[in-house]
Amino acid sequence: MKDSYDVIIVGGGPAGTTAARHAAMGGAKVLVLEKDREIGVPVRCGEAVDHEGLAPFIQPDKKFIASEIRSFKLIAPDGTVVKPNIEGLGYVLDRKVFDYELARIAADEGAEIVTKAYVDGVEKRDGTVTGVTVQYQGNRLKLRSKIVIGADGVESRVGRWAGIDTTVSMHDMESAAQVTAANIDVEQDTCCFYFGERYAPGGYLWVFPKGNKTANVGLAVAADRSKQKHALKFLEEFMEEMYPNAAVLTKLAGGVPCAETLEKITMPGLMLVGDAAHQVNPVSGGGIISGMIAGKIAGSVAAEVARSNDMNLLGRYEKEWRDSLGIRHHRYYGIKKVIYKFRDSELNSIAAEISKLPEKDQTLGALFKQAVVKHPLLILDVMKLFFA
Amino acid sequence: MIEIHEEKCDLCGCCVGVCPENCIDMTESRISIVDAICTSCRKCEWACPFEVFKFKNDKVRLKATA
Structure with a gap:
């Protein structure tokens, strides 16, 4: 580790x-x-991605793909199953291997990677972030950089230290728990989603197969609706039932910022990416692909800033993010x-109507149409989103 | 006052994400709360997936203004 770099990135997940x-x-x-x-x-993730999203970043490879997904099941509170017709391919990843691969590719391009390095603050001068302080092997070091990229996940402390309010509101934070379970019979090419108050109020429960009779079984509940009963309790009850x-092979907790992108994701000397910038799909909670998309833009722009010393270029990251995914996340x-x-009663009746349709007509579009019938205000809300 | 059951903590950062006062410190091996800044808003307690936090009483402490 040297004492000065062009770009220092805090956090070694996919975005970083x-x-x-x-x-x-x-x-x-x-x-x-x-x-x-x-x-x-540790892995803090349901680990599901779609092929279209993944392929531009890394060639899908058996070594980090636990299972290939070809169908979805959506399960209503009363047990009605909707199997929407979905074209395309998805994967459940093995994130340990996947993240390792992404880091290796970054290293091949010349990036230096240091683990067990705990960043505990940012350095600022005249309103510009000029580096970080890091605890490493018993020493506290000051490292200088032209750009710091905060890729430090849901905690997003790098942004806070620099002066950006990265707090996630209680109705946007999804409080999550997941087990990787063995000896369970699940269809190995199907992702299941359970909806409703009994499973996960303000969120959903997922069962994502990982091969050899194993699966990630997890759920996320809106933090403002889990005061009486926490995520882990919901999950334990589901597993028992x-x-x-x-057999539970791993058990983990997580927080997912299902919000809009932060209004401010840059300041002089600093960019935020991934969960730290609230760049998560607010409906699905998925953040791997969107974090990588943001990481790619931020990394390219950071290199240009380092070359030109022109902080005005940071605006390009903001703009390119908003044009590519930010606007879509706003609608979602x-x-x-x-x-x-x-x-729950509305979810049940939507599912009942859809399941009457022939299987080929059970599309996400049909699901949405039924949702609009049950909840006419939805169409107003959606129109506002698209035409505002 | 707040009690932290560290033995239950998975270090996921959910509490840090919702803390409006930025008073939860998290390293790779433990979390701690800076009592002097904490206003006992209880958001960490409610957001935590694993029930790590327990508030002893419901009295909300207001931030010192003087």
């Missing part, structure tokens, strides 16, 4: 290492600081607010 890869490709001297002892561990003979956020108003 993708930023590192693209900053290094742009010719910058790059350092990634990861607080844990190993890249990719559905998979009493399962409006839809999420409506979906979360549905009562």
Whole structure:
């Protein structure tokens, strides 16, 4: 580790290492600081992605793909199953191997990666972020950089230290728990989603297969609706009811910022990417692909800033993010607010109507149409989103 | 006052994300709360997936203004 870099990235998840890869490709001297002892561990993720999203970043490879997904099941509170007709391919990843691969690719491009390096503050001068302070092997070091990229996940402390309010509101934070379970019978090519108050108020429960009779079984509940009963309790009850003979191989907690992108994701000397910038799909809670998309833009722009010393270029990251995914997330956020108003009885009747249709007509579009019938205000909300 | 059951904590950062006062410190091995800044808003307690936090009483402490 040297004492000065062009770009210092805090956090070695997919957003951070993708930023590192693209900053290094742009010719910058790059350092990634990861607080844990190993890249990719612990995994805090349902691990599902779609092929279309993944392929531009990394060739899908058996070594980090646990299962291939070809169908979805949506399960209403009363047990009615809707199997929407979905074209395309998805994967459940093995994130430990996947994150490792992304870091390796960044390293191949010349990025330096240091683990067990705990960043505890940012350095600022005249309103510009000029580096970080890091605890490493018993020493506290000051490292200088032209750009710091905060890829530090849902905690998003780098942004806070610099002066950006990154707090997630209680109705946007999804409080999550997940087990990876063995000895359970699940269809290995199907992702299941359970909806309703009994499973996950203000969120959903997922069962994502990981091969050899294992699966990620997890759920997320809106933080403002879990005061009486916490995520883990919901999950334990589900496991007891559905998979009493399962063995739990890992159990983990998580927080997912299902919000709109932060209004401010840059300041002089600083960019935020991934969960730290609230760049999560607000409906699905998915953040791997969107974090990588943001990381790619941020990394390329950081390299240009390092070359030109022109902080005005940071605006390009903001703009490119908003044009690519930010606007879409804004719309999804409006839809999420409506979906979360549905009562269990409404979800049941939507599912009942859809399941009467021939299987080929059970599309997401049909689902949406039924949702509009049950909740006419939805169409107003959606129109507002698209025409505002 | 707040009690932290560290043995239950998975270090996921959910509490840090919702803390409006930025008073939860988290390293790779433990969390702690800076009592002097904490206003006992209880958001960390409610957001935590694993019930790590327990508030002893419901009295909300207002931030010192003087």
